[in-house]
Amino acid sequence: SxxxxxxxxxxxxxxxxxxxxxxxxxxxxxxxxxxxxxxxxxxxxxxxxxxxxxxxxxxxxxxxxxHKSGSNSNTRHYxxxxxxxxxxxxxxxxxxxxxxxxxxxxxxxxxxxxxxxxxxxxxxxxxxxxxxxxxxxxxxxxxxxxxxxxxxxxxxxYDQIDINSPLLLSPRVATDEKTVCCCCCASGPITLSAKIERQGFTSGESIRIFAEIENHSSRKVVPAASIYKTQTFHAGGKKKRSTELVTKLKGEPVLAGRTDSWNGMELKIPPVPPTLMNCSIIQMEYSLMVYLEISSSLNLTLDLPIVIGTIPLHSFSSEATNFNTQYGMNYNSLNDTLPEGPQE
Missing domain, CATH: 2.60.40.640 (Immunoglobulin-like)
Incomplete structure (x- = not known):
């Protein structure tokens, strides 16, 4: 006090x-x-x-x-x-x-x-x-x-975000391909598809990633996965956005003409504040990016939005963790140290 x-x-x-x-x-x-x-x-x-x-x-x-106009410069507030x-x-x-x-x-x-x-x-x-x-x-x-x-x-x-809701328990899937031209020689397509079993997670959990990589090109590709946090601020009809990397993992290279798969590759979520809900002028959202690093070319990237909640997945084999102690501890320590951010 x-x-x-x-x-x-x-x-x-x-x-x-x-x-x-x-x-x-x-x-x-x-x-x-x-x-x-x-x-x-x-x-x-x-x-x-x-x-x-x-x-x-x-x-x-x-x-x-x-804002500059000619020789004049002025500061505009939003x-x-x-x-x-x-x-x-x-x-x-x-x-x-x-x-x-x-x-x-x-x-x-x-x-x-x-x-x-x-x-x-x-x-x-x-x-x-x-x-x-x-x-x-x-x-x-x-x-x-x-x-x-x-x-x-x-x-x-704090917001009670229950990751046991049907929407957040449903899987998320994405797929894409690209063809890399190599001077004048033809190169086949590179295909990436990825799936996660649900869309809601809590801090400290691991996301199990399933992915299929088909590399019909003449270059090696390296599969990787990252979690990004994006904060968006709205004022005066404009928006300002900042994105930061939360965590990342890299897989084994897939050589030219080869295919490979991830069968539940685990990416651990570090301590982060929950997704910001219910605010129309500030959003803080998380995304899992699964991508292929392709030498001398832009990455092939899949964007799988996720929600970081506060009420963990129900465990039917054991008693549910005490929400208040688990979340209260996390939340109080986070409150002082983390930059601000919300989500709609």
Whole structure:
């Protein structure tokens, strides 16, 4: 918890979330109650006009671009904001009233509770290069003829993405071919097809990749697979996109005139934040790329979009893992270290 340390009669103003244990930012999901206490500590008697709390959730995108026209250069700002909710409550005082409440010296705690919107589901907390999804609460103490005292405290929202949904349990297949011309000599086609058994995964799982490679060309090809994370930000009718490599593996070369196959080649997913859902101005999506590196030519690439979820595959042989401990741990450590990103 953060407290506003104040000189004078008010010693501190603090927001204490019930779920904030050991100063870890508390975590909630859509439809849950956020509860806690606002604590006012005073050294001497004070008069209070109002103690107000605000809870807000929003997505915000912003970037700048340099535009040149002739000898002139100017910076253009692109920004977009979506507010998901704004709750306001008075814990002391009444709207429009000038009446004051007297607080004697000591510690005064005022409980609060508010419910997060259930539908549409809230996007998860996210922080990226050009935008973020954030949730926070502010408390403001208003006194007659004094500067107001304000404290702000964030909380985390996570998204329950269940990879056991029928769509995410269905396989994904892709195939393509290309013919590489080699000076004047004819060269046969190179064909690549790939399949994954499902489209939803959780961090730490391995994706089993099935692939068929037919190399009728005169060059060797090298099969490989990568996971990419793409963040897309929308503002002012424009978009800004960044893609980064998450992990990669390389297979054995397939020589000219040969064929080969992958029968469940495993690519392990490292710790990554889940796919960002339910945000219209920021997307963070993942893709499995299966491709052939062809010497002196562009790669032959298949794009298999995947979803990184938070509720793991049901295991019928053993008890399901405890979602909160597994995901809560991952999520809290990720929250601070990873760049932001969401998906629609």
């Amino acid at each position: 953060t407290s506003a340390a104040v000189m004078g009669k008010v010693k501190s103003l603090t927001i204490l979330y019930d779920r904030a244990v050991d100063n870890i930012v508390p975590t909630y999901t859509s439809g849950e109650w956020v509860s806690g206490q606002i604590v006012v500590e005073v050294n001497a008697q004070i008069e209070v006009k109002a103690l107000k709390i605000h809870a807000k959730g929003q997505a915000y995108v912003h970037w700048t671009e340099r 920004s977009q904001q979506i507010r998901y909710f704004k709750h306001k409550y008075l814990l002391i005082g009444a709207d429009g009233s000038e009446q004051v409440t007297v607080l004697p010296p000591g510690r005064h705690a005022y409980p609060f509770s508010l419910v997060l919107p259930q539908t549409p589901p809230l996007p998860a907390t996210f922080k990226g290069a050009h935008g973020n999804v954030s949730y926070w609460m502010t408390a403001k103490l208003h006194r007659p003829w004094k500067i107001r005292i304000k404290v702000k405290e964030i909380f985390t929202v």
